[in-house]
Amino acid sequence: MMFRFLLSRYxxxxxxxxxxxxxxxxxxxxxxxxxxxxxxxxxxxxxxxxFEDLKRVRSFPVVIEGGEEMYEELKREFSSSAIVFPxxxxxxxxRSSRGTTPVEIRYIDEAYEGGISHSGDIEDGIxxxxxLFFENERRGSIALSRLEKGNRIRSTVREREYTVDGIxxxxxxxxxxxxxxxxxxxxxxxxxxxxxxxxxxxxNEEKLAExxxxxxxxxxxxxxxxxxxxxxxxxxEKSVMTVLxxxxxxIVLVELHRDAVIFASARRKELGALYLMGIxxxxxxxxxxxxxxxxxxxxxxLGILLSAILLKALPHVMDGLFGAALHLDIISLATILILVVxxxxxxxxxxxxxxxxxDAVDAAIREV
Amino acid sequence: MSEVxxxxxxxxxxxxxxxxxxxxxxxxxxxxEGVSVAIQGKSGSGKSTLLSIMALIERPTVGxxxxxxxxxxDLDERGIAELHARRMGFVFQNSLLLEDFTALxxxxxxLMNIALSKRESxxxxxxxxxxxxxxxxxxxxxTELSGGERQRVALARALVTKPSVLFADEPTGxxxxxxxxxxxxxxxxTVSEEKLAxxxxxxxxxxxxxxERVLTLSGKELHE
Numbered sequence: 255m256m257f258r259f260l261l262s263r264y265x266x267x268x269x270x271x272x273x274x275x276x277x278x279x280x281x282x283x284x285x286x287x288x289x290x291x292x293x294x295x296x297x298x299x300x301x302x303x304x305f306e307d308l309k310r311v312r313s314f315p316v317v318i319e320g321g322e323e324m325y326e327e328l329k330r331e332f333s334s335s336a337i338v339f340p341x342x343x344x345x346x347x348x349r350s351s352r353g354t355t356p357v358e359i360r361y362i363d364e365a366y367e368g369g370i371s372h373s374g375d376i377e378d379g380i381x382x383x384x385x386l387f388f389e390n391e392r393r394g395s396i397a398l399s400r401l402e403k404g405n406r407i408r409s410t411v412r413e414r415e416y417t418v419d420g421i422x423x424x425x426x427x428x429x430x431x432x433x434x435x436x437x438x439x440x441x442x443x444x445x446x447x448x449x450x451x452x453x454x455x456x457x458n459e460e461k462l463a464e465x466x467x468x469x470x471x472x473x474x475x476x477x478x479x480x481x482x483x484x485x486x487x488x489x490x491e492k493s494v495m496t497v498l499x500x501x502x503x504x505i506v507l508v509e510l511h512r513d514a515v516i517f518a519s520a521r522r523k524e525l526g527a528l529y530l531m532g533i534x535x536x537x538x539x540x541x542x543x544x545x546x547x548x549x550x551x552x553x554x555x556l557g558i559l560l561s562a563i564l565l566k567a568l569p570h571v572m573d574g575l576f577g578a579a580l581h582l583d584i585i586s587l588a589t590i591l592i593l594v595v596x597x598x599x600x601x602x603x604x605x606x607x608x609x610x611x612x613d614a615v616d617a618a619i620r621e622v
Numbered sequence: 623m624s625e626v627x628x629x630x631x632x633x634x635x636x637x638x639x640x641x642x643x644x645x646x647x648x649x650x651x652x653x654x655e656g657v658s659v660a661i662q663g664k665s666g667s668g669k670s671t672l673l674s675i676m677a678l679i680e681r682p683t684v685g686x687x688x689x690x691x692x693x694x695x696d697l698d699e700r701g702i703a704e705l706h707a708r709r710m711g712f713v714f715q716n717s718l719l720l721e722d723f724t725a726l727x728x729x730x731x732x733l734m735n736i737a738l739s740k741r742e743s744x745x746x747x748x749x750x751x752x753x754x755x756x757x758x759x760x761x762x763x764x765t766e767l768s769g770g771e772r773q774r775v776a777l778a779r780a781l782v783t784k785p786s787v788l789f790a791d792e793p794t795g796x797x798x799x800x801x802x803x804x805x806x807x808x809x810x811x812t813v814s815e816e817k818l819a820x821x822x823x824x825x826x827x828x829x830x831x832x833x834e835r836v837l838t839l840s841g842k843e844l845h846e
Contacts, residue, residue, distance in 0.1 A: 256734035263722045268763065272722065527718040530679075531732045531779075532707020534699050615679055 257541060260528075264521075264545055275520060279513045280553045286506040287557025287594070288564070291587050293502070295565055297495050298583045304488065307425045310369040313480040314451040315459040318466060319473040322448040328466075335456035339365040342439060342446040346400035349413070350390040357386075357435050359400065361442035367453060374420025376438045383431035387421045394418055398435070402443050503590070510598050514546060514605035525606065526615040539607040546602025547595050554591045558582065625690070626709075626787050626819045627676065628652040632685030633842075634671055645671050647842040649685070655786060658813055658820035660830035663839035669823045670791055672839060676821060677710055677789045678702050707736050711780030711788045711818075713809070715795040717772040719764040725751060725775045726760040732783050750778040754808055770801030774808060781812055787819040794829065806832070 267273045309315050321328070322340060329338045342361040347354050362368070362376070372381055380396065390396050399413040416437075424430055454462045459476060466474045478485045518525070521542075528538050562582050634646040645668040653659060653676075663669045674680040675687060678694050687694040689705060697705070712718075719728050726747050733743035751760055754774040764772055773793060780788055790809060794802035806829050813820045822833055830836050838845050 255740060256731065259734065259740075260731075263727075267722045269721045269765075523716070523718060524720055527720060529703075530677075530706060530710075530712045530718070532703045532705075532735055534703035536699060537703075 256533075257537075257544075260541055261544055261548075264542075265548060272520065275517065276549070279517070279549055280556075282509055282513065283506075283550060283553025283594075284557040284560065286502075286509065287554045287591070288560045290499070290502055290506065290590060291558050291561040291582060292564055294499060294586055294590075295561065295582050296568075297492075297499075298586075299581075301488065301492055307369075308481055308484070309477050310453075311424045311426045312430055313477040314368070315454060315477050316452040316463050316466065317475050317477075317480065318450045318452075318471050319475065320448050321450045321471055324471070325450055328450065332452065332454075332462075336452045336454040336462060337367050339363075339367055339451055340439070341366055341368070341449050341451065342442045343449065344400060344443060344446040346398050346435070348386060348390075348435065349397040349399070350386060352389045355386065355389075355433075357398075357433055359398075359446075360434060360436050361439045361446055362436055363439040367451070368424075370422045370424050370436070372420050372422035372436075376419050376436060377417075378438065378441065379417030379419035381420050381422045381436035382418055383434065384421050384423055385428065385432050386435070387418065390418075400443065401445070503593075506594065507597060507601075510546075510550070510594070511601050511605070514598075514601045517546075517602070518542070518605040518609040522609055525610055529610065529615050535607060535610045538610060539603045542606040543599045543603035547599040550595045550598030551591075554594050558587055558591065624655055626653045626655055627690070628686075628688045629676065629682075630686045630688070632672075632675060632682045632687065634668070634675060634680070635683045644842060646675075646682075646839075649844050651676075651837075651844060653787065653819050653821065655819055656817040657835065658810070658822065658833040659835040659837060660822045660824060660833040661837050661839055661844070662824065662827070662830050665825075667839045668842065669839050672844070673789055673791055673821060673823050677712065678705060707732065708783060709786050711783070711785040713773065713776050713780050713788065713790045713793045715792040717764070717769075717776040719772055719775055719779075721764055724761050724763055725756060725767065725771075728764070728775055729779045729782050732779060736783060747778070747782055750782045751775070753812070754778045768801070769797050770804060773797060773801070773805045777805070777808060777812065781816060781818075784816065785818065787821065788813060789821050791823045792825065793822075794824070794826065802826075 264272075265276065267276060316336075318324075325338070325340050332338055340363070344359045344361070346357055346359050348357050360368070370381075374381070380398065382390070382396065386396075395415050395417050397413055398416050399411050402410060402412045422431070422436065452459075452462055452466075457465075463474050463476050525538060529535065533541075565581060629649055629651040632646060632649040632651075633644065635642045635644045637643070649672065661669050661672065671680065675682050678687065678689070678697070681695070689697075689709070692701075694702075719725075720731070723731065726744060729747035729750055730740075730743040733746055734740060738746070748757070748760060751757060754777055756771060756774055756778070759767060759771060759775075764775070767775065777793075788809075793809060794805050797805060809820070809822075810832055812818075820833065822830065824830050835846070
């Protein structure tokens with residue numbers, strides 16, 4: 255009973271100085287957790303978002319080069335665990351009024367799940383990215399050169415005029431769109447490379463790749479392998495951000511330690527008084543450790559709450575930069591919150607125990 | 623009258639740099655229930671250190687402190703806290719009141735610490751505050767009280783658990799003459815009424831002379 259009584263009185267102090275200090279500690283914690291959880295969530299969003307966009311639009315989680323003869327069989331086999339669709343690839347040169355642009359050509363049909371938004375369906379013509387469409391002065395046709403198999407073993411470059419069936423865009427934007435055109439799978443030349451793409455939803459991509467390899471499929475490529483340098487760069491960026499976040503967490507810890515020492519120092523004489531009342535050092539340290547943990551818990555939760563509100567508002571305020579998928583990473587934040595509360599408890603207990611052992615009683619009985 | 627505590631051959635030294643500084647040497651002393659003792663001495667003679675050793679706040683470098691047949695050296699943290707809570711009361715020059723608590727709460731806290739209910743603690747604390755003339759000041763915080771009133775609250779807090787010994791270190795040192803006289807009277811009257819032992823450290827010869835024994839600390843030793 256006395257413990258609870260002391261706890262509530264020290265947390266909601268009537269003394270203006272002590273109350274002010276408690277509020278400053280709380281505000282510091284709220285701000286620290288707000289920054290920590292917002293940065294963590296934005297980072298997580300950007301990393302995941304970029305990985306997802308790359309997987310969905312450019313390289314797909316698992317791709318088999320060749321294997322067109324197995325398409326129907328694999329589609330049936332993985333019908334409950336993955337989307338399977340075929341496409342082919344080739345290269346070409348687009349000639350518009352602004353000049354010649356090298357492009358990759360993807361030959362697709364209605365089964366294609368490559369995350370493109372387009373106007374018009376592909377028939378015998380071509381789907382252009384928005385930029386190329388405007389470079390071609392919005393004309394209804396465009397000249398495309400591509401290698402085509404000629405007589406015997408010779409290939410020849412042939413330029414043909416194709417009808418523009420529509421325009422498209424993807425979540426990857428210019429970096430992908432400007433160098434890619436889509437045509438019908440039926441229009442693919444003989445030497446266009448066959449691919450079977452797999453987008454798993456009921457098993458992970460490594461497992462799926464393993465199953466395909468076991469099944470005897472050759473040239474199974476995971477998206478991490480297809481995008482090796484980019485994936486490496488993004489993982490490096492993630493590591494750097496992890497170090498930065500850890501530094502931020504370290505700053506929070508230093509702040510917590512400083513707060514605990516200031517708190518203990520400000521209450522030094524009172525600690526002596528409590529000790530002389532017969533409340534042992536251990537109980538006094540526990541009392542203030544409980545105060546430290548409650549301050550950390552309240553500050554942490556308020557910081558996370560404010561962060562959640564901020565993250566909710568960001569997509570509205572900065573439309574285009576952030577999407578609706580921006581959200582708190584609950585598991586990471588819960589872990590950080592538990593760590594902050596535990597460390598705060600330990601730091602407060604340590605600060606008060608040391609103050610009591612060092613000079614609190616002496617300060618109480620000898621100072622006027 | 624039974625013995626409250628006893629000091630046998632107590633000495634205290636502090637390490638200052640490479641040198642050991644001896645403050646107290648070979649002190650033998652015992653205190654019986656209901657006896658008041660004043661300890662006088664020059665500033666820096668070690669009076670407060672001696673009181674800290676008697677009150678188990680500090681440990682002596684050599685010698686024994688025996689509380690009701692229990693050697694203090696054998697007591698752990700909890701045992702010392704128990705003695706502080708139930709057997710000892712303290713009044714210092716600085717009243718050491720808890721700033722966030724009212725006069726009533728300051729006095730009730732030691733009772734709650736020995737597991738009395740909140741209601742019982744408040745009732746008994748109120749009675750003690752009335753005894754020291756502060757029945758009208760129950761809800762006032764320390765910052766709203768004068769120096770003399772603060773010391774009276776401190777006295778009520780020291781006595782409310784009915785300890786067997788009251789340690790008072792310059793309890794009137796920071797008060798004006800009138801308040802000092804009032805606190806002196808109150809300390810001696812309540813000690814007499816409650817039949818407590820009193821250890822008073824003071825520079826004030828008039829206050830000291832009102833105690834049954836007057837001891838002087840000089841040359842690291844205690845003289846009658």
